[in-house]
Amino acid sequence: MFAIQEKQNKSTFTFLEFFAGSGLVTYALKNFFKAVWANDIDKKKSIVYKENNGSRNFNLDDVKNINGGNLPRVELSWASFPCQDLSLAGLSAGINGKRSGVVWEWLRVLDEMQHLPPILVAENVEGLMSSGGGNHYRVLHEALRSRGYKVGAIMLDAALWIPQSRPRIFVIAIKKGINIPSKLISESPTWLHTKSIIKVGNDLHDWIWWNMPVPPTRKKDLADIIEWDAPCDPEDTINKTISLINPRHFDKFISENILVAPGYKRTRNGKQVLELRFDGIAGCLRTPEGGSSRQYLVLKHEGKIKTRLLTVRETARLMGAPESYKFPGSYNDGYRAMGDAVAVPVARYLAKHLLANLATLNSDQALGGFYDNSRGTLQTII
Structure with a gap:
């Protein structure tokens, strides 16, 4: 039996x-x-x-x-x-x-x-x-x-x-x-x-x-995984980055309840622009083979508009890696490891x-x- x-x-x-x-x-x-x-x-x-x-x-x-x-x-x-x-x-x-x-x-x-x-x-x-x-x-x-x-x-x-x-x-x-x-x-x-x-x-x-x-x-959007205390760009870099944003995109970012918008620098009609997205998610991570492939953030923080690159920890969070995951080496090494x-x-x-x-x-x-x-x-x- x-x-x-x-x-x-x-x-x-x-x-x-x-x-x-x-x-x-x-x-x-x-x-x-x-x-x-x-x-x-x-x-x-x-x-x-x-x-x-x-x-x-x-x-x-x-x-x-x-x-x-x-x-x-x-x-x-x-x-x-x-x-x-x-x-x-x-x-x-x-x-x-x-x-x-x-x-x-x-x-x-x-x-x-x-x-x-x-x-x-x-x-x-x-x-x-x-x-x-x-x-x-x-x-x-x-x-x-x-x-x-x-x-x-x-x-x-x-x-x-x-x-x-x-x-x-x-x-x-x-x-x-x-x-x-x-x-x-x-x-x-x-x-x-x-x-x-x-x-x-x-x-x-x-x-x-x-x-x-x-x-x-x-359940989580991009704003939920951001390291809000991470260092941002100096003021002149912030102004230069903001100048690359399409005016309509920038107006949308300013006027709506958006805390963070990610974007990549691209060349459109022979001109460099920073294209933002507003759906609460980051663009697809890529490897940092040149500055244009690294993802930027535009943030509203402490009453100001700031800009910076994604941190390595943020890239890890965007890949679902645990907080304990270790990244020896440089910034580019960590970004590439996740991208x-x-x-x-x-x-x-x-x-x-x-x-x-x-x-x-x-x-x-x-x-x-x-x-x-x-x-x-x-x-x-x-």
Whole structure:
């Protein structure tokens, strides 16, 4: 006679993190997956990673030098591969470009492993789906299919959890043969799928419409995460910065109940301007490769209008990192560590509502388990 035992999500699942950067994914997934190996080529970001997540399992090296035969067996492999060649701000070299093309090195390493991980995640910008008419994604999709995976892509914007506009594509692949419960998938697009994703996904084989619950409404706006006691610019710099603001934007800032407005310096019609936004969220953080990529704040504080750059701690808060997260190095080092990262609550939500369930499914089905739709729980025959 069989007894039924409920299987709970465990933090003992393991994963490999490629292009790990400053370690926010490792931190976000820690209650669901343990990072047993992580890699990045950037020395400064590796210092941030090690300071916050330990150095034991971190490998500082070019992914081209990694031998998959030396990596442990895991449930998940995560790759936040470089976005420059897929970004609208980049040169649009695409997924075979010099920088974004290192995604193929990730797959080469996986091919060398004795056991392919049952779950893969590749994270990148929206251009992965939208640029090139979706052909950049199609190439990646077919590469994953050829390795025995079913695949689906979703878009998650960090603004659902934290006051930063940061839409990102998450490609989630699972080995064929693993039975996926109905609550994790849909027969048609959901809130997770943009027009670009729908256009591409409708034409592909072994495509999955992933599904997750809609998160609760975000409670914090940009003003709630500001370090109000941080030093501001000197008066002459403030006046110069204000002069770059469109007069209508400045009038709106002055006349309405707006405490802080973020903005980026841009060139419009040959003239430098500071474009502000008034929706209570910051623009997408970028890396400080030149002054124009750093985000400015215009604030009403102590009866005056002031300006300054975002602080490193504010960038950390905009990524959902804890107050205890450490940033050794310069201002630019800290800003870059966050600008290239994955927002913590986004990765955590994905792990909680999808990835950990898939890992448990893989574990249970390998042991002869099954999913009980009537109870909404995973069952194991013992």
